Every structure is written in structure tokens, then in C-alpha cells.
Amino acid sequence: xxxxxxxxxxxxxxxxxxxxxxxxxxxxxxxxxxxxxxxxxxxxxxxxxxxxxxxxxxxxxxxxxxxxxxxxxxxxxxxxxxxxxxxxxxxxxxxxxxxxxxxxxxxxxxxxxxx
Amino acid sequence: xxxxxxxxxxxxxxxxxxxxxxxxxxxxxxxxxxxxxxxxxxxxxxxxxxxxxxxxxxxxxxxxxxxxxxxxxxxxxxxxxxxxxxxxxxxxxxxxxxxxxxxxxxxxxxxxxxxx
Numbered sequence: 001x002x003x004x005x006x007x008x009x010x011x012x013x014x015x016x017x018x019x020x021x022x023x024x025x026x027x028x029x030x031x032x033x034x035x036x037x038x039x040x041x042x043x044x045x046x047x048x049x050x051x052x053x054x055x056x057x058x059x060x061x062x063x064x065x066x067x068x069x070x071x072x073x074x075x076x077x078x079x080x081x082x083x084x085x086x087x088x089x090x091x092x093x094x095x096x097x098x099x100x101x102x103x104x105x106x107x108x109x110x111x112x113x114x115x
Numbered sequence: 116x117x118x119x120x121x122x123x124x125x126x127x128x129x130x131x132x133x134x135x136x137x138x139x140x141x142x143x144x145x146x147x148x149x150x151x152x153x154x155x156x157x158x159x160x161x162x163x164x165x166x167x168x169x170x171x172x173x174x175x176x177x178x179x180x181x182x183x184x185x186x187x188x189x190x191x192x193x194x195x196x197x198x199x200x201x202x203x204x205x206x207x208x209x210x211x212x213x214x215x216x217x218x219x220x221x222x223x224x225x226x227x228x229x230x231x
Contacts, residue, residue, distance in 0.1 A: 046221070
């Protein structure tokens, strides 16, 4: 069974500084990996995904994520944080071999960017 | 244009009542989902339908019954509501056909259910 771990409940960073939100995963086969963002009282919005190919994936709003197979990680990064990036971030994994296409989410990490 | 829309946005009801949440998507997707987000923001999949066929049915009390009248709609009916059912319920959709098999989910804005 697949699972996702987001070890940090909250990440605090100053505006303009780089940010990293950590994610590790576990699947029996090969993974599809996703990052989503949730703003207050809203649904989740897709940021980026890793399917195959380059380990560094670029997504919306200047975010990127690096797939590391040996460490089973897919950390979300941004070179320069904005106050408006403050939100709840979810990592998710889908096992390529799972015919149900089930998408499993991590517990979420709250990002707080201070001015 | 709202891609995935859920109604109602808020639902306050008493224990023991029966209620329904409706979901519609206009993205042309063939797969729809219900997720439950608890007070700690943890998201758990409940059901998924592909072309009106149930393909995911997680360990959910049988008081919860999804219904998909067509590919664009997935409703959730809950019988005999309990306090523990209080949560935010999200509908989502995606495409499983052709090269879209790894497409992301598109979420609605959620229905906040409060059972008193």
C-alpha cells in the first residue's frame, strides 16, 4: 500500500528566503508524485507533478520539486518565498501499478511566510 | 466558470438526520472522487467512480452512499448522521483516458458539514 509522509507540521520562512517543504513516499511500484496547495476555505489546487524524466519538476507560482528515487523523496522548493505563498501544502502519491488510480495524500504542511 | 462545484457549501444538521451533498464537474472528466478532510486537515479518500462505475470504496460506514447518475455528477448521501461525521467533504475529478491517465485531480471548494 502506498503512503506519504510530510514530517513537518509547519514551516516558517522569511519573505525572500528560499523554502523547502519535505515529502517522502512509499509505494510498491513506481510512483506518480504530486504537490497541491490549499488556501483557507478552498479546495486543493494542483501545483506540479512528477511522472517520468527529469528529476527536477517545475510548476505553478515559481515552485519546483525534486524527485529523488534513492531517498524516496519529493521535496517542494521555491528560491524566494512570498507572503502570499502562506498556505497548506499537500504531497500526494499514486502507484503506477494501482489500477484504481488511488491518490494518497500526506498530512499536510502549513507554510508561513513572514514579511 | 466553476470546474468542480459542490452544493451546499455549508451544512449544519442534527444527529440522526439524513443529508446529501451534490457535485458536478464541467471538465469532461470520466472519474470523480469524494475525499473527507478532518479537523486536523488530514485528507482521506472515500469513493471513486469511473464512468459511473464504483472503483474505489474505502473503509467507510455504509451510512455513506455515493451515487453517480452520469459522468459529470457524483452525489454523496449520508444516513443517520453522527457527530464524528463533522468534516469538510471534497469532491474531485480527473481523467483516466489515453495520455491523461496521470492527470491531476481537480477539487471543488468543499462542503463543511457540522453535526450537532
